[in-house]
Structure formats: C-alpha cells, structure tokens
C-alpha cells in the first residue's frame with residue numbers, strides 16, 4: 001500500500017523517523033511542524049514541509065483541502081513536567097490542536113477515506129496504580145496533565161470513529177529512545193546519559209536505580225506506526241479496540257540502562273546516586289501481544305544494539321559540532 005500521508009510533528013524525534021519510513025515505502029509525504037522543538041534538518045528531503053502550528057486555521061485548511069490517505073499525528077507538547085507547570089498550555093496544543101485537525105477532517109467530506117494514527121503514551125496513560133505489565137484494557141488513571149490530554153484525545157478519536165466514520169488508531173508508545181531524541185521526552189534519560197558520557201561526567205541515578213521503564217528503539221516504533229497506518233483493522237466500538245501498546249514488554253531498571261549504555265559506549269564514567277524524586281513512577285512496562293497479533297509487529301532491536309546505535313549518533317554529532325583546528 002502507498003498513498004499520501006501527512007506526518008504532524010515530522011520534524012521531531014519520532015516523527016522524522018516515521019516520515020523517513022513512509023518515504024522509503026514509496027509514499028508521498030507531507031510534514032506539518034511549527035519547528036518549536038523539531039528541526040528542519042530532520043525532515044526527509046523528499047517530504048514537503050509545512051511550517052504551521054496545529055492550532056492554526058492554516059493547519060486546518062491544509063487538512064481540509066488535501067485528501068490525505070493517512071494522517072500520523074505526533075505533533076505535541078511532549079514535556080510531562082511542562083504539562084504539570086502549565087496544564088492549560090499543554091491542553092491547548094495537545095487537546096485543542098488535535099481537535100482543530102479532526103474538525104478539519106470532518107469538514108473535508110473525505111474523512112471516511114482517512115486513517116488517523118495518534119501517538120498516545122503507554123508509559124503514562126495507565127498511571128502508577130496499575131501493576132505492570134499493562135495491557136490495552138488496563139484501567140487508565142493518568143498521573144499528569146500530559147497523560148490526561150493524551151487519554152482525552154483517545155476518547156475524541158473513538159467518538160470521531162463512531163460518529164463521523166474516521167478510521168482512527170492510537171499507538172501507545174512506551175519510552176522511546178534513539179537517534180535525534182530530545183532530553184525532554186519520556187525516555188530523555190538516554191539522551192541525558194549519552195551527553196554525560198561524551199562529556200566524561202558521572203551518570204546520576206535517582207533513588208536506588210531500581211525503577212523500571214520499557215525502552216523501545218525509535219526504529220521499531222516507526223515500524224509499528226507504519227503498520228498501524230496501513231493494516232486493515234476491525235471496526236472500533238470501544239476506546240481500547242483500536243489502541244496498541246508499542247514497547248518491548250521488558251522492564252529495564254535505570255541502573256541496568258546505565259550499565260548497558262556504558263558497555264555499548266565502551267567508556268567508563270562513575271554512576272552517582274541522588275535522592276529519590278517525589279512522585280516518580282516506580283514500575284512501568286507494557287504488554288505488547290496485541291500489536292503482534294493484530295499488526296504483525298514485534299520489536300526487533302535489542303536494548304544493547306539500540307543503545308549502541310543511539311550513542312554512536314550522539315558521538316558523531318558531538319564530533320561534527322567541534323570546530324576543526326587549522
């Protein structure tokens with residue numbers, strides 16, 4: 001299958017990898033990004049970049065005018081701490097911005113032909129009350145305004161699917177890491193650790209370092225997102241019907257992450273312990289059997305290989321940033 005896809009947030013970390021994959025699969029790719037965090041250099045040269053805010057009338061007009069076969073919606077305020085500090089801003093981008101796009105699709109008259117794939121969060125939407133691994137139907141008790149907004153959008157998508165016939169899918173990402181990642185994201189620790197190793201500085205681990213996350217490489221995430229966009233799916237009636245966890249199903253402690261990254265980098269810097277951070281989620285990993293069954297997707301990149309790939313990327317960038325001596 002190929003066609004016309006719009007990737008919102010396509011100049012960002014995950015979005016740029018998703019856009020690259022669609023280009024490789026022969027799709028005509030448009031990217032919509034306001035470049036607030038994304039970078040022009042991340043955008044695939046074969047894609048058309050529209051520098052627009054998802055809340056703007058121009059963004060709505062783009063969706064209303066052009067009958068995209070697929071809209072992969074990744075543009076977001078993605079900083080959990082910022083959402084706590086300013087929930088209204090978070091909701092204005094993550095909820096109202098998304099509604100601006102969905103309403104444009106509804107008005108377009110071609111909504112029935114469009115598949116919308118939305119990047120939700122498996123790392124945050126289930127909250128800390130559930131005992132992992134969390135499956136798609138695990139009760140949702142989001143612990144941050146960011147996660148509340150993601151869940152609200154999932155409900156809106158369910159509504160647009162049932163009432164307006166838009167084909168919607170939510171991919172609930174675990175903690176995504178890889179080249180081009182930003183230290184502020186949900187797996188920002190990998191970027192932070194890479195920066196520290198390259199600077200020869202110690203890695204700081206909070207508490208006893210036994211808190212776990214499900215770290216999934218961005219290459220695997222792009223693949224899952226592509227499948228979510230292109231696989232035939234049953235009709236959606238309930239919230240979780242068209243939701244897919246995208247993770248590895250493996251719980252990795254921060255301490256294990258640090259030692260695996262140091263091994264991958266082949267470098268030694270000390271690991272320092274700092275006091276536990278109040279409110280930090282302790283255990284989080286996802287059940288990923290549904291994506292395997294329905295999307296035919298399973299993660300293929302091991303943590304050791306994925307971290308090595310990520311470290312190499314940061315190291316190359318660092319070298320490129322050092323002015324040459326003449």
Ligand SMILES: NC(=O)c1ccc[n+]([C@@H]2O[C@H](COP(=O)([O-])OP(=O)(O)OC[C@H]3O[C@@H](n4cnc5c(N)ncnc54)[C@H](O)[C@@H]3O)[C@@H](O)[C@H]2O)c1
Nearest residue numbers: 009012013014034036037038053054075076173176185186
């Ligand atoms: N990184 C993770 O571990 C993770 C986990 C779960 C879900 N997600 C979700 O995946 C998506 C992509 O995240 P990412 O880590 O690539 O973050 P990112 O910040 O690299 O990408 C988001 C992109 O959206 C753009 N953007 C922000 N506000 C915008 C606006 N108002 N209008 C247009 N563009 C705007 C930014 O410029 C950026 O390029 C987000 O929706 C995020 O919530 C990420």
